[in-house]
Amino acid sequence: MTVQELPGATAYPAWKIRTDPAPLLPDPEPYRVLGTEAAAGLDRELLLRLYDALVHGRRFNTQATALTKQGRLAVYPSSTGQEASEVAAALVLEDRDWLFPSYRDTLAAVARGLDPVEALTLLRGDWHTGYDPRERRIAPLSTPLATQLPHAVGLAHAARLAGDDVVALAMVGDGGTSEGDFHEALNFAAVWRAPVVFLVQNNGFAISVPLAKQTAAPSLAHKAVGYGMPGRLVDGNDAAAMHQVLSEAVRRARTGGGPTLIEAVTYRMEAHTNADDATRYRADAEVEAWRAHDPVRLLERELTGRGLLDEERRGAATEAAESMAADLRGRMNAEPLLDPMDLFAQIYDAPTPQLREQSEQLRAELEAEAGR
């Protein structure tokens, strides 16, 4: 008698392999489109839209980095080099969908249409979230690693229960895949068949720790198989490939196919933040090698090679980006108006007696300060 034949055994004994893992496995090489024959079939308008967003995104990154040097931002975790996956993540979503960014994904929020100043309030330090997440359908930028992933699952699950065809796209870095919440989120999503897309941006380092010290998995996309969802490995610097793979995953989620895990293989060109010294853990030669694979140049080369990008179009994209940067600089240079009494705003629906007492204390201190 086998275990399967034991009395009381259900149709699916706990140990039986229930899904053929082969279709879930990622291809061994990251999926690429740009520079390949497949690129010929790409939609011209989409490519130009991605190009504009990339140029805009690159400029946003350099401007935000410059603002840290002027002391206007407390910190900025740059996504320079990762713009392709950042903007593709934003562009594949419909208005009703939700984006769950990590702290490095300010650009994804901006590419989704969020005002850059609103997107940067957390990093400037005047408030944690500078926008209404429900209105924008962008969850607050999450500083703790991977903890926003279960939120994406819960929201997608709730939307599905409500009969809404809403998709949640959750972003996390390579380091974040080691966290327990990453595991729990993927497991919940797969069991619930929640309409979620998990996008891992593998940029090589969790601050200073390289991927080899982070995981022994063949790839981060391979982790999907253990949860029973497809894993996709993509060249994260190839905007067209990112857009294709993300679109497919979003479509799959929207039509009841369940979650997908996507690993975008990319590289963080800048240090972790302005407080980090990247020269201590990686060689200049490595950084230089990635420059040849820059997402903006990759797409530019494709567009130019196919005669789709003329000087006028290029100029217009640059000009639009410059004007965004100038506007951002201008507005970030103005001192934000802060009301210290906001410290007590929205801790609870109604303040507790303890908080009322403390807010009165602060009010008295402020009045005394003003009278001095």
Added chain:
Amino acid sequence: MAQALQRAMRDAMAEDPTVHVMGEDVGTLGGVFRVTDGLAREFGEDRCTDTPLAEAGILGAAVGMAMYGLRPVVEMQFDAFAYPAFEQLVSHVSRMRNRTRGALPMPIVVRVPYGGGIGGVEHHSDSSEAYYMATPGLHVVTPATVPDAYGLLREAIASDDPVIFLEPKRLYWSKAEWSPDAPAAVEPIGRAVVRRAGSSATLLTYGPSVPVCLEAAEAARDEGWDLEVVDLRSLVPFDDETVCASVRRTGRAVVVHESAGFGGPGGEIAARVTERCFHHLEAPVLRVAGFDIPYPPPMLERHHLPGVDRVLDAVARLQWEAQS
């Protein structure tokens, strides 16, 4: 009490389709304490959901569900099983409203069976209220009576803020005159209740220690003590008014709880009482708490838990002037 809690969830679910119960074993099994018994049958598995065994995942998913407009009622199976969910609780649940300036309130109830006295093995008897109390943005409540279990849970589910709902598991089987059809009028979250009026000292307590204090108060009568027993019900927000009114009247106070005394709720409560009632006090505010030890094995727990005798010993020590 378990039935009153279950009835509270059922009534809330019937009235409000956005109320969802979720956790490990809450569905088919009805919870290990049967508190959610029948809810999955009545409302379907989408409204009373057996989740994968993962506390951070359960609470994290609840956050996303609350973001989409649901009111999740999450069960953590045992007090110490809630610890994996701690990061979700302190980094997201408690501060989401504040982070988003009110755009994303978190109307989540986290039900945590807590405390000892049921012979549970390791990790089944912790009293974790001090951790929750130390996290701004949470309400922390705990019923001690059967009617209060019903009313307080209804209040918690109706609240737009996250509520840690601590269920004294050794009171699950306590019986009382209570008809679910006519629930007693219930005080809102944030209000303490005088369970026994008295004049010579106040016992400030909550949850599983309330019956202990009531019993101690009866026993103390023989020794000439007329003890007032205040059931705090809500640790956050804290009802300074009711507490101080009582202590000012009696002039003496003992805080009684199961959790460890050092860094525990009693220290906070004693300090608040001292700051507000100093001139009315005839003696220092004393604490009767669990020892500062990891929760002991079940065969020794009776030595750890504050019982009637330990409360009475403290009351005797309130004769401060006579001592000094």
